Amino acid sequence: MVFPKVAIMGKKPFIIHDPYFHEAKRLGYRARSVFKLLEIQEKFGIIRPTDRVLDLASAPGSFLQAITKIVRPDIPVVGIDIQKIEPFGHGNVKLLQADVNDFETIHAFIETLGITRFDVITSDIAPATTGHTGVDQYRSVELNLAIVHIADEFLKKNGTLILKVFVGEDVNDLIGPIKERYAKLKRFKPKACRDRSFEEYFICLGKK
Ligand SMILES: C[S@@+](CC[C@H](N)C(=O)[O-])C[C@H]1O[C@@H](n2cnc3c(N)ncnc32)[C@H](O)[C@@H]1O
Incomplete structure (x- = not known):
């Protein structure tokens, strides 16, 4: 499936061959990343309509768009x-x-919202x-450790x-800190991840 289209990024026009990009646009999603979350949701069924969800690293907001379609308003x-x-037209979505x-x-922000715990992060x-692949991978691990720390609390x-x-x-x-804190770690590479990318999603189930 290929939908070449010309896009203007900066001053140079170039052709985008990424079907996920075009499909995201067609469906009104802010980013192609949404398809990764939707695949995770389809495979693992993590988010339920009554779940309080904290989405970290949300910009521009396609995960949030998908989450608001699953959880109750x-x-x-x-x-x-x-x-x-950029703000959403949903009163239940709070942004920082x-x-x-x-x-x-x-x-401090989460406290002002009166939330103590989330069901899903x-x-x-x-x-x-x-x-530099090694540097990028190391930084990814560091950022994820900060997120594990946030999850410890919330x-x-x-x-x-x-x-x-x-x-x-x-x-x-x-992986070490995750295994200390969660009953199960499942690793998943959605089809929407670019073939050459080193990215994977870690589904950490059953916080201890
Ligand atoms: C792939 S994008 C997220 C796309 C988003 N899930 C969506 O569906 O629209 C990665 C995000 O990580 C954010 N990010 C990187 N470092 C960060 C940090 N130290 N704190 C918070 N966000 C960060 C970037 O600003 C960027 O928006």
Whole structure:
């Protein structure tokens, strides 16, 4: 399935051959990443209509769009990213611009919302890539460790954490802490991940 189209990024027009990009646009999603979450949801059925969901690294917001279609409109959904997330037309979606390493700010924000625990935490975090695979993978592990720390505080017992990881030689630095904290770790590479990418999703089930 190929839908070549000309896109303008900066000043240079180029052709985009990515069917997920075009399908996301057609369906009104803010990013192609949504198909990764939808595949995870189809395979593992993680998010339920009554689940309070915290989505980390949300910008531009396609995961949040998908999550709001699953959860009931009276259930809180929180999105946090270091970049600004453009607002949604849903009163239950609360947004914060913050770094996942800034635990104090995140803690204070969630407290003001009156939420103590989430049922599910999702993350699609990606470090700004340097072109050096080893460095990018290491940064991905570091960011994910910050997210594991956030989940320690805000994910309920038995809750599920979904992480995006650039897998490389440092990945055991992340797998160790996950196995200490979660009953099961399932690794999954959705079809929507680009073939050459090192990314995988870690589905961490059953927080201890
Ligand atoms: C692939 S994008 C996420 C796409 C999003 N899931 C969606 O569906 O629209 C990765 C995101 O990670 C965010 N990010 C990277 N480092 C971060 C950090 N230290 N704290 C918070 N967000 C960060 C980036 O700003 C970027 O928006």
